[in-house]
Amino acid sequence: KSSLSAFAFSFLLNNFGKYIIFSMKTISITVKGKVQGVGFRYFVMRHAIEIGVYGYVKNLPNGDVYIQASGTSSQLENLILLCHKGPSHSKVESVLVENIEHPNHFQGFQIVD
Numbered sequence: 001k002s003s004l005s006a007f008a009f010s011f012l013l014n015n016f017g018k019y020i021i022f023s024m025k026t027i028s029i030t031v032k033g034k035v036q037g038v039g040f041r042y043f044v045m046r047h048a049i050e051i052g053v054y055g056y057v058k059n060l061p062n063g064d065v066y067i068q069a070s071g072t073s074s075q076l077e078n079l080i081l082l083c084h085k086g087p088s089h090s091k092v093e094s095v096l097v098e099n100i101e102h103p104n105h106f107q108g109f110q111i112v113d
Helices: 040-051 073-085
Strands: 007-013 019-034 054-059 065-071 091-099 109-111
Touching (some): 019 073, 040 054, 040 065, 040 073, 040 109, 065 073, 073 091
Antiparallel strands (some): 007 019, 019 065, 019 091
């Protein structure tokens, strides 16, 4: 079975009139610790938009924060690093990252309930 189903391909026209192909992937991130009531979702959304990642962030009933994000490997690595840090009043205990095989297609990045 090909692993290509986990990737979407995007094309950009560079300065030389040639198309550049880069792969996009989608991951889920579950952040555990003191991550609710400290601005964590807004922190994630602000940085995701700056990085150029698409997806959403939401609070889970068990106190965790769940993120689904699509972007290049480099963009997603940056987002994961930021999740380990969190906003100043948070206390991140763990960050669980999983690949999503059949991703949703997102427009922008948002906070959902």
